[in-house]
Amino acid sequence: MPMSEPQTLIDKLWSAHEITRREDGAALLWVDRHYVHEGSFHGFSQMQARGRTVAEPSLTFGVADHYVPTRGRDRKIPNPEIAAMVCNLEKNAADNHISLFGLHDPRQGIVHVVGPEQGLTLPGLLIVCGDSHTSTHGAFGAYAFGIGASEVAHVLMTQTIWQKKPKTMRVTVDGVAAPGIAAKDIALAIIARVHADGAQGHAIEFAGSAIRALSMEGRLTLCNLSIEAGARCGMVAPDATTFAYLKGRPYAPKGAAFEQAVEAWTKLTSDPRAAFDRDVTLDAGGIAPIVTWGTTPDDALPIDATVPDPARESDPVRAQYLRDALDYMGIAPGKKLTEIAVDRVFIGSCTNSRIEDLRAAAAVLAGRVSKVPGLVSPGSTLVKRQAEEEGLDKVFRDAGLEWAESGCSMCVGINGDLVPSGERCASTTNRNFRGRQGPGARTHLMSPAMVAAAAVAGHLADVRPLLAGRKA
Amino acid sequence: MEKFVRLTAKACPLLLPSLNTDQILPARYLKWPRSKGLGTVLFQDLRFDADGKERADFSFNQPICRGAKILLVGRNFGGGSSREAAVYAIYDHGIRCVIAPSFGDIFAQNAVKNGLLTAIMPEEEIAKIAAVLAGDPEQTVTVDLEQQTISCRDLCCAFAIDPVSRDQLLNGWDDVDLTESYRAHIAAFKARDQQSRPWAAPTTTAA
Numbered sequence: 001m002p003m004s005e006p007q008t009l010i011d012k013l014w015s016a017h018e019i020t021r022r023e024d025g026a027a028l029l030w031v032d033r034h035y036v037h038e039g040s041f042h043g044f045s046q047m048q049a050r051g052r053t054v055a056e057p058s059l060t061f062g063v064a065d066h067y068v069p070t071r072g073r074d075r076k077i078p079n080p081e082i083a084a085m086v087c088n089l090e091k092n093a094a095d096n097h098i099s100l101f102g103l104h105d106p107r108q109g110i111v112h113v114v115g116p117e118q119g120l121t122l123p124g125l126l127i128v129c130g131d132s133h134t135s136t137h138g139a140f141g142a143y144a145f146g147i148g149a150s151e152v153a154h155v156l157m158t159q160t161i162w163q164k165k166p167k168t169m170r171v172t173v174d175g176v177a178a179p180g181i182a183a184k185d186i187a188l189a190i191i192a193r194v195h196a197d198g199a200q201g202h203a204i205e206f207a208g209s210a211i212r213a214l215s216m217e218g219r220l221t222l223c224n225l226s227i228e229a230g231a232r233c234g235m236v237a238p239d240a241t242t243f244a245y246l247k248g249r250p251y252a253p254k255g256a257a258f259e260q261a262v263e264a265w266t267k268l269t270s271d272p273r274a275a276f277d278r279d280v281t282l283d284a285g286g287i288a289p290i291v292t293w294g295t296t297p298d299d300a301l302p303i304d305a306t307v308p309d310p311a312r313e314s315d316p317v318r319a320q321y322l323r324d325a326l327d328y329m330g331i332a333p334g335k336k337l338t339e340i341a342v343d344r345v346f347i348g349s350c351t352n353s354r355i356e357d358l359r360a361a362a363a364v365l366a367g368r369v370s371k372v373p374g375l376v377s378p379g380s381t382l383v384k385r386q387a388e389e390e391g392l393d394k395v396f397r398d399a400g401l402e403w404a405e406s407g408c409s410m411c412v413g414i415n416g417d418l419v420p421s422g423e424r425c426a427s428t429t430n431r432n433f434r435g436r437q438g439p440g441a442r443t444h445l446m447s448p449a450m451v452a453a454a455a456v457a458g459h460l461a462d463v464r465p466l467l468a469g470r471k472a
Numbered sequence: 473m474e475k476f477v478r479l480t481a482k483a484c485p486l487l488l489p490s491l492n493t494d495q496i497l498p499a500r501y502l503k504w505p506r507s508k509g510l511g512t513v514l515f516q517d518l519r520f521d522a523d524g525k526e527r528a529d530f531s532f533n534q535p536i537c538r539g540a541k542i543l544l545v546g547r548n549f550g551g552g553s554s555r556e557a558a559v560y561a562i563y564d565h566g567i568r569c570v571i572a573p574s575f576g577d578i579f580a581q582n583a584v585k586n587g588l589l590t591a592i593m594p595e596e597e598i599a600k601i602a603a604v605l606a607g608d609p610e611q612t613v614t615v616d617l618e619q620q621t622i623s624c625r626d627l628c629c630a631f632a633i634d635p636v637s638r639d640q641l642l643n644g645w646d647d648v649d650l651t652e653s654y655r656a657h658i659a660a661f662k663a664r665d666q667q668s669r670p671w672a673a674p675t676t677t678a679a
Contacts, residue, residue: 148582261671
């Protein structure tokens with residue numbers, strides 16, 4: 001490609017990591033950061049079966065998050081299978097000289113919260129992890145995507161990965177989001193527009209004034225949910241917000257090296273006339289608080305809407321899907337979303353557990369009581385400590401919610417934090433799939449403020465009236 | 473990795489859209505080592521009710537699907553979680569080819585690393601094959617990766633697959649061995665990159 005041809009951010013990141021490209025189009029890419037967790041054990045096993053070792057331990061970081069208990073950390077983990085998962089990660093990290101943010105590390109947390117928080121995630125990096133929400137790290141202008149166990153093994157052994165260059169999609173969100181509208185609402189609006197598989201085969205760049213206006217926490221939420229539109233990675237070009245967040249982070253460059261880095265990072269933008277394979281535009285001003293009603297994240301509607309009625313659907317395949325989804329969710333066709341009662345709430349996960357998320361939920365809950373039980377699991381132990389310094393834990397506790405330790409927790413339930421079968425949960429997480437929060441569990445996705453509103457109301461509710469006269 | 477060239481076998485129509493990896497393999501089985509074999513818990517919560525009884529309304533439980541090595545499914549198969557164990561569950565159940573209008577990106581990549589063919593075919597063509605199978609449950613389907621065709625009685629349709637994945641499946645190539653042949657390229661890149669992107673290395677701090 002001649003130098004004069006305008007390039008997208010995706011093009012620039014790709015070419016900076018390309019070691020070689022085969023005739024069939026597959027490229028071998030250099031990996032700058034490899035994050036591993038308890039679930040990465042298949043990758044380590046595959047590596048060990050070949051008698052190999054980790055190629056670049058200093059670029060590999062372990063985080064205990066998927067299976068860690070959120071309660072009773074001073075006790076031994078009661079379930080021996082779960083204990084073995086945590087222990088296995090510790091052993092793999094120690095055997096391979098990998099830095100580990102383990103169960104009792106004061107920096108422990110969810111990998112997609114810890115990476116940015118520690119300054120391990122930086123603009124311009126290629127980042128992989130055996131977790132589909134690795135797209136999160138694209139918020140810094142990094143090329144970050146989830147991989148499977150065989151790819152984990154390959155990266156462990158070679159610090160490289162074979163990939164075919166994805167198509168490019170630009171999602172531009174201009175305008176000003178109304179008060180009470182969070183990055184989660186913008187993300188769900190995008191997913192509803194492009195559909196859960198609409199961005200398959202693409203890398204997304206999020207652009208526009210409403211994206212620029214987002215904090216790093218908001219951008220992380222947005223990029224996190226790229227995979228729920230089918231895109232393996234999503235990114236935001238780095239800017240002053242990014243650099244300000246990174247300055248002084250433990251693993252980020254310091255002093256003159258930081259200034260040099262910022263100079264390089266500033267160039268990580270799409271050139272003005274760069275062409276994308278697909279362009280999608282949204283007006284932030286038109287976005288209302290959004291909740292999901294069904295069993296895929298694109299089953300998303302503004303809170304003042306009613307759930308679909310299969311009888312009004314002309315496409316028989318779609319009608320059958322609607323019937324099945326409503327049946328699983330236990331919702332009558334055509335019901336108003338605000339009439340759907342919830343049994344519990346969950347605030348946490350790699351999507352929405354950062355300090356800003358906790359502040360947004362606490363702003364709604366302050367001085368109010370939750371009508372249903374609920375769990376709050378901060379994104380990291382450092383987020384937890386900061387929230388406690390700000391008194392947010394007291395707000396949650398006073399409202400009747402449980403304040404727990406950090407981990408993936410009730411988003412995927414494999415640590416034992418489950419939504420009981422048949423119960424309905426208003427959740428800040430990323431997937432409303434059948435059984436995601438536990439067999440038979442019914443999940444409604446929404447922003448932290450909207451979860452707080454559902455807690456206070458006891459049913460799905462518009463947060464905006466609850467914010468009247470309050471600082472959101 | 474086992475090669476995939478041609479396969480003639482029974483096929484199971486399971487024409488539901490968006491069967492994501494949480495449906496293929498519920499998260500509570502992710503602790504299982506591969507040696508345990510994950511085929512027994514494939515589609516666990518769709519196949520069985522809370523008491524462990526087979527759900528009659530789930531197509532996979534129909535006699536036509538017993539012993540099938542080919543799966544016909546709806547669009548967006550394997551979206552969601554990157555869990556490669558979803559592929560293990562399908563493979564360990566004996567299935568070697570999944571035919572769908574579209575696949576989740578990570579799932580498709582995981583499949584090829586394990587010798588599972590993901591064939592992309594339009595929904596209408598899949599429906600036609602399913603109709604033939606509905607009339608004759610013993611009818612087999614032939615998948616030919618060299619020709620990129622799927623045939624069933626008098627039907628013969630082309631399918632799409634990424635050419636890189638096709639070559640890998642046809643040859644049973646192993647990525648790690650292949651990458652070994654680029655060892656010098658990798659070393660040269662690393663040396664060059666450390667000069668051009670000094671900021672990319674993590675600064676080491678005390679724990």
